[in-house]
Amino acid sequence: MRCERGQAIIEWLGLLLVSALALSALLWLTGLRLPGVSVREAIAERLLCAVELRDNCTFDPRLELAHGDDIAAALQTHAPTLLYEEGMRALPVDFRRCRRDGCAEGGPEGAVARSDAGLPIVAFTHAIDCRPAAVAATEAAGGDCSGERAGRLYLQYWFYYPGSATAEGSTPLKPAIRWASAKLGRPSYHPDDWESYQVRLGPDGAFARASSHHGYSYRLGAAGLIPGYRLGRRRDGTIVVRRLPQVVNGWGPEAGTLYVSGGSHAGNARVYEGITRTSKDRRLKLIPFRSIAHKTGVGFAVTPPWQKRVYFDPEYGKTD
Numbered sequence: 001m002r003c004e005r006g007q008a009i010i011e012w013l014g015l016l017l018v019s020a021l022a023l024s025a026l027l028w029l030t031g032l033r034l035p036g037v038s039v040r041e042a043i044a045e046r047l048l049c050a051v052e053l054r055d056n057c058t059f060d061p062r063l064e065l066a067h068g069d070d071i072a073a074a075l076q077t078h079a080p081t082l083l084y085e086e087g088m089r090a091l092p093v094d095f096r097r098c099r100r101d102g103c104a105e106g107g108p109e110g111a112v113a114r115s116d117a118g119l120p121i122v123a124f125t126h127a128i129d130c131r132p133a134a135v136a137a138t139e140a141a142g143g144d145c146s147g148e149r150a151g152r153l154y155l156q157y158w159f160y161y162p163g164s165a166t167a168e169g170s171t172p173l174k175p176a177i178r179w180a181s182a183k184l185g186r187p188s189y190h191p192d193d194w195e196s197y198q199v200r201l202g203p204d205g206a207f208a209r210a211s212s213h214h215g216y217s218y219r220l221g222a223a224g225l226i227p228g229y230r231l232g233r234r235r236d237g238t239i240v241v242r243r244l245p246q247v248v249n250g251w252g253p254e255a256g257t258l259y260v261s262g263g264s265h266a267g268n269a270r271v272y273e274g275i276t277r278t279s280k281d282r283r284l285k286l287i288p289f290r291s292i293a294h295k296t297g298v299g300f301a302v303t304p305p306w307q308k309r310v311y312f313d314p315e316y317g318k319t320d
Helices: 002-030 039-050 061-067 069-078 132-140 174-183
Strands: 081-084 122-129 153-165 189-202 205-212 215-217 229-233 239-243 257-260 277-279 285-288
Touching: 061 069, 061 122, 061 285, 069 122, 069 153, 069 189, 122 132
Parallel strands: 081 257, 122 285
Antiparallel strands: 081 277, 122 153, 153 189, 189 205, 205 215, 229 239
């Protein structure tokens, strides 16, 4: 049995190699070159991912074809590490492959790269480039580069969850809360949920914010008893007072992490410690919206990203 399995794997890899060579020949004949990457590198990347020799499959030639070398590199560099609230099982997935909670659930702890159904963790990407050389093209596409937006590059990462269960959290009381809220006419659950993490790059530095209910958030909860400060604890147990970064319109200094709340999937963009369930940035599969947003033909129970105002106005403060 083991020999037969090994032979099957060899034959499958041989088929992949033949397909790769055929693709190389086609690209050479048509004169197509993927920007910033050789055909050989692109094929090798896909083969490694196909046989699951590693989890890092974030590189995708479509990212550079949609955004160009510069923005594609920025999207990969600034992709956040996801930090999940304790007890939650949900993961962001590709809505074209999964529209049910069951296929979007993964392990309850540790580093998570795929759902239990084998689906990769996905972030859909969009960029609003308001730097001088790109303003004309951005505005022609409907983007807003006026005022404070001028000179900045905005990166958007959109996450799809098959359902949202606000106020249910990740507790055993979820079924009871869902039943009671439905009876009261204020259901806690609705199908489809789009959340986002956004990065702003400019002369003043790198800032980030995350969608949270009807607006954008940088940190979770109240600032504390003293405005602008909060209590913290060092590893040795010592309690200290820490100054909070200034937050304007949800923007705060980029920390490279996105904390996801259970149930609602509302996000926060500052650093959190002690989180045991994570998805590292290099395990996110980045898919550009530009090639699929207006071609899906898929309906959602909520407004999809490409119909939201913030998709065109990167400083907009609401999520409608």
